Amino acid sequence: MRDLAVFGFMLVLVPLAFRHYFSAYLLWAWAGLISLNSYLYGFMMSVSYVQIFALICLGLLLLNKNKEKLTGTISPTSVLFVLVLVHGLLSATFAYPNLYQNWELYTNMVKTLLFCLLMPLIVTSRFRLHMLFLVLGLALGFHGVLDGLKFLASGGSHLASGIAKFGDNNHYAMVLVMALPMIFYLYRYTNGRLLKFGFLASGVLVSLAVVSTNSRGGLLSLMVVALFLLLYGKRKIAALFTISLMATLLFFLAPDQWFNRMATIQSAEQDSSFMGRVTAWKRASAIAVEHPVLGGGYHAGQAPSIFNEFRYKQGLLGFVDTPNVGYPAATHSIYFEVLGDLGFVGLFLFVTCLTNVYFLFKKILNIPQPQTMAQVWARDMAMALMAAMVAYMVGGAALSAAYFELPYILMMMMQTLHLIVLRQAPVKPKPRLI
Numbered sequence: 001m002r003d004l005a006v007f008g009f010m011l012v013l014v015p016l017a018f019r020h021y022f023s024a025y026l027l028w029a030w031a032g033l034i035s036l037n038s039y040l041y042g043f044m045m046s047v048s049y050v051q052i053f054a055l056i057c058l059g060l061l062l063l064n065k066n067k068e069k070l071t072g073t074i075s076p077t078s079v080l081f082v083l084v085l086v087h088g089l090l091s092a093t094f095a096y097p098n099l100y101q102n103w104e105l106y107t108n109m110v111k112t113l114l115f116c117l118l119m120p121l122i123v124t125s126r127f128r129l130h131m132l133f134l135v136l137g138l139a140l141g142f143h144g145v146l147d148g149l150k151f152l153a154s155g156g157s158h159l160a161s162g163i164a165k166f167g168d169n170n171h172y173a174m175v176l177v178m179a180l181p182m183i184f185y186l187y188r189y190t191n192g193r194l195l196k197f198g199f200l201a202s203g204v205l206v207s208l209a210v211v212s213t214n215s216r217g218g219l220l221s222l223m224v225v226a227l228f229l230l231l232y233g234k235r236k237i238a239a240l241f242t243i244s245l246m247a248t249l250l251f252f253l254a255p256d257q258w259f260n261r262m263a264t265i266q267s268a269e270q271d272s273s274f275m276g277r278v279t280a281w282k283r284a285s286a287i288a289v290e291h292p293v294l295g296g297g298y299h300a301g302q303a304p305s306i307f308n309e310f311r312y313k314q315g316l317l318g319f320v321d322t323p324n325v326g327y328p329a330a331t332h333s334i335y336f337e338v339l340g341d342l343g344f345v346g347l348f349l350f351v352t353c354l355t356n357v358y359f360l361f362k363k364i365l366n367i368p369q370p371q372t373m374a375q376v377w378a379r380d381m382a383m384a385l386m387a388a389m390v391a392y393m394v395g396g397a398a399l400s401a402a403y404f405e406l407p408y409i410l411m412m413m414m415q416t417l418h419l420i421v422l423r424q425a426p427v428k429p430k431p432r433l434i
Helices: 002-019 021-035 049-065 076-093 102-122 126-153 169-188 193-212 217-231 236-253 255-268 272-290 304-310 334-366 377-398 405-424
Strands: none
Touching: 002 049, 021 102, 021 126, 021 405, 049 102, 049 334, 076 102, 076 272, 076 334, 076 405, 126 169, 126 193, 126 377, 126 405, 169 193, 169 217, 169 377, 169 405, 193 217, 193 377, 217 255, 217 377, 272 304, 272 334, 334 377, 334 405
């Protein structure tokens, strides 16, 4: 029944995509994050929805039947992404043999960054950027709303693990926390009481879904995002009220085992799970020490084929005592993952991409804008994007999520927002020379 419903849905979406390359671009983004295949069991399960809309978008761009003037802008983010692709190609080419996901991960990065590099070319106005924001919020919120409803229906006993695309419960919690600032932005900038209530309810349900993951990293990310919004947001009273409301709901709805699980955060050095992560960080940094420029290749840090070679090497963390791990576990850190896979050069490019987002965020805040509802949107969108990136930078510190597409999309959205705001910002008159 689900497959038939999706088949009928596609009969509507595909012709819609052919109407304009921007429609196809939005559906490309939506299909990538909603991951319909994870919810299907029949003949529609094997359909590559992302590829369908990506090919339609690229075809319409090449043909340009809409006769729009396509003018791209070389931006710092675009340059960084091209450098990431070039360096990634070299790392994959000279990687250790028998890395079963080496070229698969690089190919996925090419697809992700191609989508991002096209963004300034296609998303050229506030309306288009808002629509892309809306599509991403709906796609991500869909998963959280489902698990939030299950959490309520089960009286707090539901444990959310997420779909295969997002990884385990900890990865899923990070994704949900990244979605929350986007959902609350949509709540503020959506007209109509029913729609506003829908986004508000979605925000509450997604928050409950974070609780249902039973992830300590998810809670930590949520706390850091709340702190970020309090520090940088102008509506501090509204932020405090929202945080207080969410904390109250958490206190009454979360089961006892959740509180017991969160209490272990303060004893990380005694947690075998956390110390196992540190062991993986040692292994990844040891690979980078031996291959500082290109690293070992994609997912070298968790490759069985080279595990024994680096099993007892301390890398950069020899001062930390860790247990002996007898299997090649995942690296469990976006920073150490990139370090082991792509070397110190790759880590430098990765951290530069993350830092560049913050600099763009500060630039957008400093651009002079009349304080009207119609023009402060850029600040609020920048806040939402930066809050989502903070969730990624904090939550990802203990997760293998360096090649997940959402943060790269948000990086380019911040760059695109900056370009749009620059075009709309009032021009200061030049001083007259006497």
